[in-house]
Structures are given as C-alpha cells and as structure tokens.
Amino acid sequence: MQTLSSLYDQIVFLLAALILFTSFVMLAQTRLISLVNLFALQGLLLAVTTVLVAVVQETAHLLVSAGLTLALKVLLIPGLLHYLILRMELHRTEDPIRRPLGLLLGAASLMVFSYYTILPVVHLSLLATRNLIAASSASFLLGMLLMISHRQAVSQVVGFMTMENALFFLAVVSTYGMPLVVELGIAFDVMVAAVIFGVFFFHIRESIDSLDVDALSALSESTVEEIQQGENLPQGE
Amino acid sequence: MAWLVNVLQIVLFVAASPLLVGWIKKLKCWSQNRRAPSILQPYRDLAKLLRKETVVPERASWVFRLSPYLIFAVAVLACAIVPLLAVHLPTAALADVIVLVGFLALARFFQALAGLDVGTAFGGMGSSREMTIASLAEPAMLMVVFTLAVSMGTTNLASAIETLLHQLPLIRPSFVFAALGLALVAVAETGRIPVDNPATHLELTMIHEAMILEYSGHHLALIEWAAQIRLMLYGALLVNVFLPWGLAESFDPSSLGLGLLAIAVKLGGLAGLLVLVEILLAKMRLFRAPQFLGFAYLLALVGMLIHVILEVG
Numbered sequence: 001m002q003t004l005s006s007l008y009d010q011i012v013f014l015l016a017a018l019i020l021f022t023s024f025v026m027l028a029q030t031r032l033i034s035l036v037n038l039f040a041l042q043g044l045l046l047a048v049t050t051v052l053v054a055v056v057q058e059t060a061h062l063l064v065s066a067g068l069t070l071a072l073k074v075l076l077i078p079g080l081l082h083y084l085i086l087r088m089e090l091h092r093t094e095d096p097i098r099r100p101l102g103l104l105l106g107a108a109s110l111m112v113f114s115y116y117t118i119l120p121v122v123h124l125s126l127l128a129t130r131n132l133i134a135a136s137s138a139s140f141l142l143g144m145l146l147m148i149s150h151r152q153a154v155s156q157v158v159g160f161m162t163m164e165n166a167l168f169f170l171a172v173v174s175t176y177g178m179p180l181v182v183e184l185g186i187a188f189d190v191m192v193a194a195v196i197f198g199v200f201f202f203h204i205r206e207s208i209d210s211l212d213v214d215a216l217s218a219l220s221e222s223t224v225e226e227i228q229q230g231e232n233l234p235q236g237e
Numbered sequence: 238m239a240w241l242v243n244v245l246q247i248v249l250f251v252a253a254s255p256l257l258v259g260w261i262k263k264l265k266c267w268s269q270n271r272r273a274p275s276i277l278q279p280y281r282d283l284a285k286l287l288r289k290e291t292v293v294p295e296r297a298s299w300v301f302r303l304s305p306y307l308i309f310a311v312a313v314l315a316c317a318i319v320p321l322l323a324v325h326l327p328t329a330a331l332a333d334v335i336v337l338v339g340f341l342a343l344a345r346f347f348q349a350l351a352g353l354d355v356g357t358a359f360g361g362m363g364s365s366r367e368m369t370i371a372s373l374a375e376p377a378m379l380m381v382v383f384t385l386a387v388s389m390g391t392t393n394l395a396s397a398i399e400t401l402l403h404q405l406p407l408i409r410p411s412f413v414f415a416a417l418g419l420a421l422v423a424v425a426e427t428g429r430i431p432v433d434n435p436a437t438h439l440e441l442t443m444i445h446e447a448m449i450l451e452y453s454g455h456h457l458a459l460i461e462w463a464a465q466i467r468l469m470l471y472g473a474l475l476v477n478v479f480l481p482w483g484l485a486e487s488f489d490p491s492s493l494g495l496g497l498l499a500i501a502v503k504l505g506g507l508a509g510l511l512v513l514v515e516i517l518l519a520k521m522r523l524f525r526a527p528q529f530l531g532f533a534y535l536l537a538l539v540g541m542l543i544h545v546i547l548e549v550g
Contacts (some may be wrong), residue, residue, distance in 0.1 A: 019412030
C-alpha cells in the first residue's frame with residue numbers, strides 16, 4: 001500500500017510537471033494551430049490526472065468531471081478554435097513575440113515567485129501533494145503571462161483557458177475535486193465563454209480588420225497598417 | 238581487474254563509435270527509401286583516410302598540426318569519464334562531469350583555432366559559428382549537470398548513476414526536463430539537424446565541416462573519428478544517466494555481457510529516435526540557433542526549479 005501510494009504521488013508529480021511544461025511551451029509558441037494543439041494536450045493530461053485521482057482516491061464523481069474535461073477541453077474547445085482559426089484564415093499568421101528568451105526567463109522567475117509565495121502554505125499543510133500548489137499556481141501565472149505577451153485574440157483565449165486548467169488541476173489534486181454542482185457549473189461557464197469568444201472574434205475582426213488586440217487601442221480613423229508602421233519607428237522621436 | 242575492464246571499455250568506446258554512426262546512416266537511408274551503405278562504411282572511410290597522403294597548407298602553424306591529435310586524445314580521455322558498460326571504474330572516480338564539460342570545451346577550442354589558423358574564409362567563418370553555438374550550449378549543459386548534481390548530491394557521474402541504480406524505479410519530473418535539455422545540447426554539439434547538417438558541404442550552413450575543410454589524410458581521419466566519438470559520448474551520457482538500468486555493477490563476465498547488451502539496445506534505440514527527429518525537422522537558420530539553445534537552457538533551469546518545488550519540500 002505504501003509503495004502504491006508513493007507511486008501515485010510520483011505519477012501525479014510527473015503529470016504536474018508535464019502540465020507546467022505545456023504551459024511553458026505555449027508561451028514560446030508563435031503558431032496559433034500548435035498553440036491550440038498544445039492546449040488540447042494539456043487538457044488531456046488534466047483528464048488523465050482526474051481519472052487517476054478518481055480511481056486511487058475512490059471519488060467516483062471525479063470520473064464525471066474527467067469526462068467533462070475530455071469532452072470540453074480536449075475535443076470541443078480545441079475543435080472550435082481550430083474551426084475559427086481556419087475560418088478566419090489565421091492558420092498561417094504568426095503571433096510574434098518581442099523577446100522570446102526574455103519572456104521565458106520571466107516565466108522561470110514567475111515559477112520561483114510562486115514557489116516563494118506558496119512556501120508558508122507548504123509548511124502548514126499535511127497533504128503529501130502540497131507541493132503541487134506551487135506548481136499549479138505557477139501554471140496559473142504562466143497562463144496570465146501568455147495573455148499579456150501574445151497579441152492575437154485567439155492566444156489570449158487559450159491563455160485564459162490555461163489559467164482555468166491550472167485552477168482545476170489544483171482543485172483535483174489538493175482537495176480531490178470540488179462538489180459536482182460547482183464543477184458542472186464551471187464546465188458550463190467555460191463552454192459558454194468559448195462560444196462567446198468565438199462570436200467576439202468575428203466582431204473584433206469586423207471592426208478592426210484584424211485579431212491583433214493592440215490595434216484596439218488605436219483611434220478608429222487610423223488603419224492597422226499605420227499602427228504597425230508606427231510601431232516600427234524608433235522610440236523617442 | 239577494474240583497470241583492465243576500464244581500458245577495455247575505453248577501447249570499446251573508441252572502436253564502436255563508427256559503428257553507431259554507420260547504424261544511424263543505415264536507419265536514415267531506410268527511412269528515406271534509399272539503399273543503405275554497409276554498416277561498416279564509416280570504418281572503411283576512416284581506413285581510406287588513414288592510408289591517404291596528408292597535405293598541410295603552406296602557411297599552417299604548429300596549431301594546425303597539433304589540433305587533430307589533441308582533439309582525438311581529448312575525446313578518448315572524455316570516454317574514460319562516462320560509464321558505458323560498468324559503473325565502478327577507477328578513471329570515472331577520478332574526474333567528475335564538470336571535467337567532462339571542460340574536455341569538450343578544450344577540444345572545441347583547438348578545433349576553432351585550427352579553423353582560424355590557415356586563414357581561409359571558410360575556416361574562420363566555421364570557427365566563429367562554432368564558438369557562437371558553443372558559448373550558448375555550455376551554460377545549458379552545465380545547468381543540466383547542476384540539476385543532476387543537486388538531486389544526486391554529487392557531480393561525479395559514476396556515483397550519481399550508482400545512486401540512481403539503487404533507488405526504486407523513481408519517476409523524477411526534474412529528470413524529464415534535464416534529459417530534454419541535454420538532448421537539445423547534444424544535437425547542437427554533435428552538429429546534427431536542425432542545428433548543423435553533417436552530410437553537406439553547403440557553404441551557407443556548414444559549421445563543423447567549414448572548420449575542417451583544409452584537413453586531409455590521417456589528420457582528417459582523426460578529427461572525423463573524434464566527432465564520431467563525441468556523438469557516442471553524448472548518446473552514452475543521455476541513456477546511462479537517465480535510463481541507467483542494465484549497467485554492470487560487478488566485473489564478472491555475465492553482468493558485463495548484460496551491460497554490453499543493454500547499452501547496445503539503448504544506443505540503437507536512441508539512434509532511431511535521432512533519425513526520426515532528423516527526418517521530421519528541417520535545418521534551422523543559423524540565427525535561430527541561439528533561440529534553440531536558449532530553450533535548452535531554460536528546460537534545464539525549469540528542471541532544477543521543479544526539483545526544488547516538487548521533490549525537495
């Protein structure tokens with residue numbers, strides 16, 4: 001029994017590391033299609049974790065939320081995003097990152113930061129998997145960083161969903177899931193959010209002719225080309 | 238007995254490295270639907286080069302003449318540090334993995350100097366590229382080493398691997414990252430696709446080939462052989478640190494035989510993986526290489542952080 005539970009802990013740790021890793025790779029990703037694929041992979045890892053926790057901790061209702069995760073975050077939302085990307089012909093556009101290495105170093109320092117802030121909690125908790133709090137909060141912050149650093153609306157939606165994934169992971173491994181009603185509610189929220197985002201993509205593109213959200217901050221008379229030209233000018237002139 | 242096995246292992250390392258290259262070439266040909274040369278072809282190439290006349294450029298200094306011997310000698314010395322078949326080796330206990338990084342850097346330094354020495358444009362260009370990549374690969378490599386050292390409590394390869402062998406089949410998340418980081422460094426350092434392409438002499442892209450363009454005869458044979466040893470070195474490092482099972486802990490023939498079988502299977506599998514990656518990826522532009530190696534560094538760094546976050550507390 002001892003070896004089984006330590007094996008369980010190790011597998012959960014490995015899954016946590018892999019989820020963190022997918023968040024990390026997403027940050028450096030410039031292609032929207034690969035970004036969505038990575039998001040689907042993260043959802044799959046999340047579903048595997050949930051099934052594992054459900055089986056080992058004998059919490060049957062987690063199987064339901066694992067099924068929901070699989071249906072929503074692996075199939076439905078990535079499918080929807082794929083459809084939107086193809087429909088708006090964004091599959092060949094790049095979402096440029098200004099300083100990829102600086103961004104990734106920032107991500108690494110966010111990991112240190114989240115570990116530092118979670119340290120008091122780790123000392124208080126008796127749970128074997130308490131260290132995962134730091135890993136999932138780092139993943140949460142990485143999702144936020146993804147939203148800040150990327151400029152395409154699709155990437156920002158993926159960043160938002162990544163943050164939700166991190167919270168869900170935290171709930172599953174540290175408290176063996178939330179009440180089923182809450183989980184159903186969140187799943188429904190996420191699905192509705194995905195649909196609304198989809199509608200908004202079309203509206204944003206219709207009004208500014210691009211999904212680059214930086215263009216939203218410009219005055220309506222200037223076109224996107226002018227804004228992009230303006231960015232290329234050296235600063236301070 | 239230990240010294241005998243040790244010497245045997247170094248000889249095996251040096252002798253088997255062209256075989257690994259031959260195997261990689263064979264796999265690559267098969268994957269591209271070409272007829273493969275014999276697996277012994279690298280030996281024949283080396284033998285041919287050793288027989289041929291060695292021409293040295295008129296203006297070459299002693300650095301040019303010394304470099305091939307030095308590069309080869311350093312590669313052989315580096316073989317003494319990395320356990321291939323067995324762990325308890327006298328030479329492996331003498332030096333730790335930082336010395337290994339130092340050896341590789343020394344060989345690279347002389348290779349770059351030799352490229353510069355004759356004063357051709359290609360040589361200088363190759364050297365400059367090689368040093369650019371090396372200066373980025375070395376921190377990444379050291380970061381992997383530190384991750385290993387922090388979690389094992391030692392920088393000595395042999396004792397780290399021994400600790401790993403005696404533990405339960407642990408899954409260490411930090412090692413997953415460190416292994417990926419080391420794999421990226423190995424690809425860059427051994428000049429494989431996507432960083433360099435060992436099969437071409439295209440002047441726009443070549444790195445390693447540009448530096449050794451002026452070498453011929455047995456000088457060239459030594460350098461080529463050293464490059465093959467380096468490939469095997471990184472391969473052995475990857476498989477024996479991150480999948481150490483099968484390494485012999487005693488020197489009786491049966492466990493050594495098992496060790497030989499294990500390393501052959503592991504390196505053969507690793508070669509398959511390498512070929513798979515090479516046929517899937519296109520060669521990168523040279524200016525993308527810093528990003529590639531920066532990613533390797535960050536993988537190793539994240540491995541270290543994950544070790545601190547998940548495995549210590």
